[in-house]
Amino acid sequence: MSLFKYESEVREPLVKGNKTYHQITEDIISPIEVKPTKLWYVGFVLAICLLGFGVVSVYEEVVYGIGQWNLNKTVGWGWDITNFVWWVGIGHAGTLISAILLLFRQGWRTGVNRAAEAMTIFAVMCAGQFPIFHMGRVWMAMFVMPYPNTRGSLWPNFESPLLWDVFAISTYFTVSLLFWYSGLLPDFATVRDRAKTKLRRLLYGAAAFGWTGSTKHWQRHESLSLVLAGLSTPLVLSVHTIVSFDFATSVIPGWHTAIFPPYFVAGAVFSGFAMVQTLLLMVRHLLGLQDYITMGHIEAMNKVIVLTASIVGCAYLTELFMAWYSQNKYEGYAFFYSRVNLFSPYGWSYWGMMSCNVIVPQIFWFKKIRRNIFITFFMSILINVGMWFERFVIIVTSIYRDYLPSSWTIYYSPSIWELGFYLGTFGLFFTCFFLFAKYFPTIAVAEIKSVLKTTGDNYHEKMVPVETLEPEDFAHKYAH
Amino acid sequence: MSKKKFVVACYDDDDQLFPAIKKCREAGYKIHDIYTPFPVHGLDHALGMRETSLHTAGFIYGITGTTTALSCMTWILTSDWPQIYDGKPHFALPAFIPITFELTVMFAAVGMVMTFMWLCKMAPGVKKHHFDLRATDDLFVMPIECTSKTNVDDLQSFLKSTGAMKVNVQEAETEWWWGRYDVDDEPHLIQDVPVDAA
Numbered sequence: 001m002s003l004f005k006y007e008s009e010v011r012e013p014l015v016k017g018n019k020t021y022h023q024i025t026e027d028i029i030s031p032i033e034v035k036p037t038k039l040w041y042v043g044f045v046l047a048i049c050l051l052g053f054g055v056v057s058v059y060e061e062v063v064y065g066i067g068q069w070n071l072n073k074t075v076g077w078g079w080d081i082t083n084f085v086w087w088v089g090i091g092h093a094g095t096l097i098s099a100i101l102l103l104f105r106q107g108w109r110t111g112v113n114r115a116a117e118a119m120t121i122f123a124v125m126c127a128g129q130f131p132i133f134h135m136g137r138v139w140m141a142m143f144v145m146p147y148p149n150t151r152g153s154l155w156p157n158f159e160s161p162l163l164w165d166v167f168a169i170s171t172y173f174t175v176s177l178l179f180w181y182s183g184l185l186p187d188f189a190t191v192r193d194r195a196k197t198k199l200r201r202l203l204y205g206a207a208a209f210g211w212t213g214s215t216k217h218w219q220r221h222e223s224l225s226l227v228l229a230g231l232s233t234p235l236v237l238s239v240h241t242i243v244s245f246d247f248a249t250s251v252i253p254g255w256h257t258a259i260f261p262p263y264f265v266a267g268a269v270f271s272g273f274a275m276v277q278t279l280l281l282m283v284r285h286l287l288g289l290q291d292y293i294t295m296g297h298i299e300a301m302n303k304v305i306v307l308t309a310s311i312v313g314c315a316y317l318t319e320l321f322m323a324w325y326s327q328n329k330y331e332g333y334a335f336f337y338s339r340v341n342l343f344s345p346y347g348w349s350y351w352g353m354m355s356c357n358v359i360v361p362q363i364f365w366f367k368k369i370r371r372n373i374f375i376t377f378f379m380s381i382l383i384n385v386g387m388w389f390e391r392f393v394i395i396v397t398s399i400y401r402d403y404l405p406s407s408w409t410i411y412y413s414p415s416i417w418e419l420g421f422y423l424g425t426f427g428l429f430f431t432c433f434f435l436f437a438k439y440f441p442t443i444a445v446a447e448i449k450s451v452l453k454t455t456g457d458n459y460h461e462k463m464v465p466v467e468t469l470e471p472e473d474f475a476h477k478y479a480h
Numbered sequence: 481m482s483k484k485k486f487v488v489a490c491y492d493d494d495d496q497l498f499p500a501i502k503k504c505r506e507a508g509y510k511i512h513d514i515y516t517p518f519p520v521h522g523l524d525h526a527l528g529m530r531e532t533s534l535h536t537a538g539f540i541y542g543i544t545g546t547t548t549a550l551s552c553m554t555w556i557l558t559s560d561w562p563q564i565y566d567g568k569p570h571f572a573l574p575a576f577i578p579i580t581f582e583l584t585v586m587f588a589a590v591g592m593v594m595t596f597m598w599l600c601k602m603a604p605g606v607k608k609h610h611f612d613l614r615a616t617d618d619l620f621v622m623p624i625e626c627t628s629k630t631n632v633d634d635l636q637s638f639l640k641s642t643g644a645m646k647v648n649v650q651e652a653e654t655e656w657w658w659g660r661y662d663v664d665d666e667p668h669l670i671q672d673v674p675v676d677a678a
Contacts, residue, residue, distance in 0.1 A: 210607055
């Protein structure tokens with residue numbers, strides 16, 4: 001009979017293999033020190049090509065005007081705002097994993113937080129471009145900032161959700177960047193201190209800001225991380241709540257809904273986790289980090305996915321119920337004609353959304369499927385497609401037929417430059433991510449080391465003889 | 481720059497650290513600092529450090545952000561440019577909440593990070609002496625400051641008895657300076673060479 005368990009049976013080790021501190025450094029830092037693989041080059045060049053397409057598309061839009069996009073009389077928000085909301089949503093898992101899970105003392109975040117935070121930053125960079133270029137005259141973009149100007153007493157409208165967005169997105173980007181970089185400092189110092197080349201010492205030396213690992217610095221660093229986490233937790237919730245206000249404070253049928261804030265936040269976390277899965281499964285495979293990003297990590301994220309899938313499912317059904325219960329005929333038209341009716345012009349997008357986001361993710365209730373890499377990878381892509389449908393459904397099916405039938409427009413489909421802009425942001429995202437995977441420690445080395453002793457395999461081995469002792473022997477052996 | 485002499489003990493397991501600190505402090509040695517590859521919980525208390533007040537600073541920055549946002553928007557919309565949007569009153573507090581919240585978070589976060597950098601004397605291009613390069617990898621490095629009364633040999637053997645895997649003597653500059661890590665402008669590192677106490 002064992003005396004007691006040091007490790008709960010439902011938790012598996014977060015770090016596999018009998019790692020020492022030095023081995024952890026080796027495993028995570030050495031990919032930075034060697035030449036990238038061919039696969040990396042292929043991916044990087046592809047990303048650069050997409051980015052180039054994006055640059056040309058944006059050039060077209062800026063030079064020839066927003067008429068280069070197929071927006072029309074009623075569909076004034078099309079792919080641009082759909083993609084904006086989609087990218088902001090993707091950016092949600094990073095800070096959620098870092099901040100909320102840090103506050104909840106979830107040890108499994110340590111393996112995945114660095115890559116997730118990087119994803120957040122790149123996704124928000126992609127998102128921000130859509131509303132900026134949607135302005136048309138992008139050189140006037142500074143008008144959204146409240147600064148004392150020479151145009152008399154002229155200020156932006158502080159009561160408009162669109163301006164709230166400006167503040168929300170810029171705050172979110174700044175705070176995520178600070179959180180990410182302050183966490184990177186100790187790891188940059190690790191790269192610097194084991195660097196063999198002068199260039200590496202120069203660059204990582206500058207990036208590490210002179211970090212030494214002093215106790216006082218660690219104490220302040222932990223205090224900083226904890227408070228930043230405490231600040232970011234409501235921030236994550238506020239950002240997508242505010243994005244949902246862009247819609248919910250208007251009087252368009254299909255948008256004017258009180259459920260939007262929680263529903264958008266859940267959707268954002270859902271798509272964010274799906275994107276984290278996509279990226280981490282690739283990073284894990286390419287850099288050989290199976291010991292750090294374990295099946296346990298993947299399963300934990302799949303659990304979050306099935307939870308948030310069910311929340312958005314609930315929200316979709318609540319919307320339908322309210323559309324019927326309110327007996328508002330415009331609301332009813334938006335939901336029961338434009339969306340649920342498969343044979344309406346955009347019915348395909350509603351059912352695409354329903355199946356990718358609500359129906360199919362329910363397979364994650366099964367443990368075997370949660371721990372299957374291929375299904376997880378496939379599902380992560382499917383969910384991102386589904387969440388894109390969701391934003392498209394919300395925007396286009398609500399506005400393509402407005403209150404006045406005479407202004408109803410024909411079918412909206414994007415122009416090549418709208419498509420190019422979207423693909424271009426993929427290019428930007430993956431260019432940044434490939435550079436990150438090559439030149440940055442993709443896993444928080446210091447944080448992994450700090451959980452090693454309480455969850456690693458070697459800890460477990462050390463504890464087995466203690467756990468199997470008889471109570472009398474234990475008392476005898478460990479008596480003070 | 482003023483240099484000091486240190487006897488540096490390196491441990492390869494954090495479990496040995498706490499008993500070693502206790503013994504050193506009981507013996508009256510002055511522990512300069514401890515450099516670890518990851519945050520070891522309780523180390524600050526074991527060394528007798530006081531709690532950081534960084535979070536208090538963060539609170540003050542946050543309140544500054546709240547005040548800035550509310551007062552600016554109130555002044556702009558009630559006095560400088562009073563406009564009525566959507567039939568809302570000039571002072572429409574509920575509509576001010578989102579921006580107020582965002583600025584509170586922004587001020588607190590940026591202020592705290594800058595204070596952190598300031599307190600820890602960290603910036604791009606800052607250089608500091610490293611007692612052991614493996615302190616950011618897998619070693620727990622404890623430099624003990626030598627005084628005129630310190631017997632360096634005794635101290636070295638004492639530290640070995642606490643379980644240190646290596647002990648050496650170094651003369652080091654403890655402050656920071658501007659420098660590049662690829663250029664060897666580090667104050668002299670004297671390894672394993674006994675130096676007479678000043």
